[in-house]
Amino acid sequence: MTSQPLTYTANALDRATLLRGDTAHVQTLLTGGAARIVLMWNLRHLIDDAPRLQTLSFAAIAGAYDPTASTLVFLGLQDNTPWFALGLPNSEAPPALDIPGAFTALDYRALNEVVALLPGEDASILAYARAMILWHHNHRHCGRCGAKTAITESGHSSTCVNPACAHRTFPRTDPVVIALITRGDKQLGEVCLLGRQAAWPPGMYSCIAGFVEPGETLENAVRREAAEETGVIIGESVGDVRYVASQPWPFPASIMLGFQAAATSAAISRNDLELEDCRWFTKDELRAFGERNAAGPGFKLPNRYAIARLLIDGWLVDRF
Ligand SMILES: [Zn+2]
Structure with missing residues (x-):
């Protein structure tokens, strides 16, 4: 934990x-x-x-x-x-x-x-x-008129040098939702949904994540990403997507917003093919996962310093 x-x-x-x-x-x-x-x-x-x-x-x-x-x-x-x-x-x-x-x-x-x-x-x-x-x-050029920008407010804003424009912008951080999706299975008990991208170390699985789009609530971003990447449906009630914690992630400019989400369906369909694989895991199966950098075959957890790990570890000890 x-x-x-x-x-x-x-x-x-x-x-x-x-x-x-x-x-x-x-x-x-x-x-x-x-x-x-x-x-x-x-x-x-x-x-x-x-x-x-x-x-x-x-x-x-x-x-x-x-x-x-x-x-x-x-x-x-x-x-x-x-x-x-x-x-x-x-x-x-x-x-x-x-x-x-x-x-x-x-x-x-x-x-x-x-x-x-x-x-x-x-x-x-x-x-x-x-x-x-x-x-x-x-952001070296103005997004409105294309002129150069100058650093202002001791680095906390950027201002267009074109006097007719003078558009000012502020450092941005891009919100990413990341969710531990769970479901009560009749045979298996409580299970969670993890997926893996092809570029990750072999065997590593993690939570479902994606960028929030303009005009979208955080909860609906969780629902949309789950549907696109896994085909799993998240409940529509207020408590079905619950905020847990956040983590700055400057690679290059994100903030990870961690949620736990309750699924109302079980069938997996990798609709956008962003994930190479996606499965439901029981708590006992997750406890047998190795560390991300462990040698040898088998399932691996995400890094200890990633919020995905906090979500998984928290679920394993029933913190959520
Ligand atoms: Zn400008």
Whole structure:
């Protein structure tokens, strides 16, 4: 059973939203000597051998920081310490930092490669920093008029530089519903519905998930995804789709919204062929599943740090 807080949900920073508009003050926080700066370079972050997130001072990054080519975001405060995220331009050679002992490209690690080893607070700050920088990288031009955009509000908005337009946009997160679908079976007892995509490690099964569409409720997104991917019908009553928990998922810009859903049908039909396989499992069958990275054949669970695992583990101990 999962007892640790869900991965990416332990962000200890005060987002200090009221400071964001005071860019002169935020600039003094950046250069005042106390700032801790989280780097992102080639989609990777500085991680030390512990492994822990390695932050840098402004003095260390000043030479590599070109405001016209870099993405700087004020993340917030931890006690009185200001935190920033700095996205540097992609390049073959690592950025030149002004600190003793040069970092090599190997010191920059992909978040999803190290997340299982990182303390929860570090992973959560990285999820926040990564999502903010990626959003800016993917919104360099105005969606309304096509002109370039400029970073505003200390990184928490982006504004079109065309004065006749001046359209302002805000960092987005894309909602994804993920559901543990259950049913009472006459012969088997309580069973849950898990599926697998062809790209996943052999034997791994997980909960049913998909993006919420505009104009759709979260509950109906669960019902639609279940019908498309598995052919299973979810009940129409209010309590048939119940919210459990959420998890930021910055790959690149999602928030996973976890539900338990009650099925009213059993027959499986992989209508959109997104899943390679889909089955009902009993609790005893699930308890015999191996870990995702376990060697050998057999069924495997999703990663311990994914919300799918929290949903499965919670169901196994009757928490829901
Ligand atoms: Zn514009």
